[in-house]
Amino acid sequence: MSSPLSFTSSSVRTQEALCALAPLLAPLESLRGVNTARARLLARITGGSRVMDLLFRPPETVTDRRLRPALRDIKPGMIATICGVVCDVRPPTPHSRQPWRATLSDGTGTLDIAVFSPWQGKQLVKDAPLALSGMVEQFHDRLGMTTPDYLLPAATTERIPILDPVWPLTAGLFSGQVRQAMTAALALLPPDLPEWLDPALLHHNSWPDFATALHWLQSPASIPDSQSGSAWQKCYARAQARLACDELLADQLAMRIAQRASRARPGRTMTGDGALQQQSLKTFGHAPTPGQRHVLQEIEADMAQPRRMRRLLQGDVGAGKTLVALMAMLRAAESGAQAALMAPTEILARQHAATLTRLSPVPVVFLSGSVKGKARKTALASIADGTAQLVVGTHALVQDGVQFADLGLVVIDEQHRFGVEQRLTLLEKGQNADMLLMTATPIPRTLLLTRFGDMQISRLDGKPAGRKPVHTSLHALAAMEDILAALERALRNGAQIFWVCPLVSESEALDIAAAEARYAELMERFGAVVGLAHGQQDATLREQALQDFATGQTRILVATTVIEVGVDIPSATVMVIEHAERFGLAQLHQLRGRVGRGADASYCLMLHDAALGQTARNRLTCLRDTEDGFLIADEDFRLRGGGDATGRRQSGLPEYRLAPEELVDKILAIAYAQAEVILPSTAPETAQPLDTAPTVLLTLFDKADAARIFNGG
Structure with missing residues (x-):
């Protein structure tokens, strides 16, 4: 398993520092007073399960409770902490939803x-001294406080924080529980962490050290001079800026380390004489297109280099990516290595296996979850002993029991359907294996890596001869009756229709027509010509539904995204996508690619909710206006962002926990300069290991595995 260890120090000092971090890297339930159930709730608001993730969840705001006036001086709208004696108590009538009411007096x-709250109601005892804190409100001609934030015996006033952080909450989690967990987490911060920022930078900006900055952020009452004045706000802002710089610096360093590790990572030279390729092409009966020859030359040149190939093969639906993949896999076989192709669905994987078996002059083995018993044992044995030179399968290939004799090339088809870890797991079953990703619309994260120059891209232009454009249109769901009437006319003219729904069954959370409900409605209108295929069906039933549609026994197939890839029915000419705004650009492009495969004109109707957001409207408009998968992928990147190149998110804008957007622009240049000092971009790839301090920084921000994740494409 690759890791960035070649760029981090293994000195005794570093190991001691990392050992000191162990309590911060432990699960949330390791905190005193936090059980498993509460840890799950805390993880919801922090986005992670480590103690450090809790410390990295900043408050949304800070409530200033330092104002402690006499009752004669209070005014509506002020947040005040008040001490007094309960004069009278008026409990609610039994079984009513009325509040407990009382009057507090302090003599003024x-x-x-x-x-x-029944708990707060119990604190309201006549003649009892109380302390309470909250917002003062005006009720007619009287002042009052409804559901105070704090209501305690006056002797425990110190339990009301003078500066009160307000963290986000979730159902079942209360602010006091977050505060208790945060206090326990702050106590675990080592007091002597090494400093990774330049001392001159700290002095110039009056930034505190890392641990102090976290204390000030999460417990502002610990800031000097917090008892009075506004000096605490300036300290708080300095703590925020310092921590934002730390996060941006960790990101910058992780990217540099990952890039270096990727470029320095040893590969294997895979060359061949082309004999297997020629045998395959002879069976195929057609010469590769100019576009296929061009991208194959790029791929083979990469495979011949003594470094790992990380290449994306981007080609539109039907452009001939499978033949290119087969030629690359046979080149690996010619060099004595195995090659594996992983597809996201069994339908598509079996299609690939059938194609490769027909065209390959060397043995091809298929593996999926449905391969059981003796057949599975035989397949696993042939993969392990190298008899299977080409392997095709689904996610089953990443299971622990699958061992390769010598995996040299990994091909991932429909790359956008797999997560980073799945791609990595298969890649790491080989020794320095090359990787070829294939898709019509790459995920934004992969486009991000190509822009860094750390993944090469081969674009396969063109479509099969005779392929006609698909007429794409947008329709509001309110026009459903008109759409059904149009489909009725199309059926009379012999059309076959895909109808895609985003869900299998009705959802209480989302008001979306599900596949089963839509199937029932269409059956009622059109009769037995309607079929149903979705992922929760028994595989035999689903295959029969697809077969019935392919042979024309059914004319409308209601389906979920199980038909997104691997379904080739040239007679289908109409694609209806219900609630198209719920799908991503890559999915929409793939779904549309299921029609337009024959000689007849084809149509794609994208049905959408009337209340479309601007981003969803832009996405659907892009699909309507172009069939170019390259343009669609670029628009997807622009709309969704590139995700996290050194993390597992595959799309989205960069997500910083401690660096809000307004600080990123101000501090990014500072973080870049600090990264340049620690790991200069001009330094050779054999530069000295990282010192202890930046190693600790990367560990705290969960970037220690950046090089491995980066390698997953």
Whole structure:
């Protein structure tokens, strides 16, 4: 398994520092007072399961509770902490939803109190001294406080924080529980962490050290001079800026380390005499197109180099990527290595296996979850002993029990359907294996890597001869009756229709027509010509539904995204996509590619909710206006962002926990300069290992595995 260890120090000092971080890297349930159930709730608001993730969840705001006036001086709208004695208590009538009511007096004035919590109601005892804190409100001609944030015996006033952080909450999680967990987490911060920022930078900006910055952020009452004045706000802002710089610096360093590791990572030279390729092409009966020859030359040149290939083969639906992949796999076989092709669905994987078996002069083995018993044992044995030179399968290929004799090339088809870890797991079953990703619309994260120059891209232009454009149109769901009438006319003219729904069955959370509900409605209108295929069906039933549609026994196939890839039915000429705004650009492009495969004109109707957001409208408009998968992928990148090149997110804008957008622009240049000092971009790839301090920084920000993740494409 590759890792960035070649770029980090293994000195005793570094190991000691990393050992000191162990409590911060431990699960949330390791904190005192946090059980497994509460840890799950905390993980929801932090986005991670480590203690450090909790510390990296900044408050949304800070409530200033330092104002402690006499009741004669309070005014509506102020947040005040008040001490007084309960004059009278008026409990609610039994079984009612009325609040407990009381009046508080401090000798200078009175305040009405209303609480709905039984626990707070129990604190309202006549003549009892109380302390409470919250927003003062005006009720007619009287001042009051409804459901105070704090209501405690006056002797415990110190339990009300003077500066009160407000963290986000989730159902079942209360602010006091977050505060308790945060206090326990802060206590685990080592006091002597090594400093990774330049001392001159810290002095110039008056930034505190890392641990102090976290204390100030999560417990602003610990800031000097927080008892009075506004000096605490300036300290708080400095803590925010320092931590934002730390996060951006960790990101910059992780990217540099990952890029270096990728470029320095040893590969294997795979060359051949082309004999197997020629045998395959002779069976195929056609010469490769100029576009196929061009991209194959690029791929073979990469495979011949003594470094790992990481290449994306981008070609539109039907452009001939499978033949190129087969030629690359046979080149690996010619060099004595195995090659594996992983597809996201069994339908597509079996299609590939059938194609490769027909065209390959060397043995091809198929593996999926449905391969059981003796057949599975035989397949696993032939993969392990190298008899299977070409292997085709589904996610089953990444399972622990699958061992390769010598995996030299990994091909991932429909790359956008796999996660980073799945791609990595298969890649790591080989020794320095090359990787070829194939898709019509690459995920934004992969486009991001190509822009870094750390993944090469081969674009396969053109479509099969005779392929006609698909007429694409947008329709509001309110026009459903008109759409059904149009489909009725199309059926009379002999059309076959795909109808794609985003869900299998009705969802209470989303008001979306599901496949089963839509199937029932269309059956009622059109009769037995309607079929149904979705991922929760028994595989035999689903295959029969697809077969019935392919042979024309059914004329409308209601389906989910199980038909997104691997379904080739040239007679289908109409694609209806219900709630198209719920699908991504890559999915929409793939779904549309299921029609337009024959000689007849084809149509794609994208049905959408009337209340479309601007991003969804832009996405659907892009699909309507172009069939160019390259343009669609670029638009997807622009709309969704490139994800995290050193993490597992495959799309989205960069997500920083401690660096809000307004700080990123101000501090990014500083972080870049600091990264340039620690790991200069001009330094050779054999540069000295990282010192202890930046190694600790990367570990704290969960970037220690950046090089491995980066390698997953």
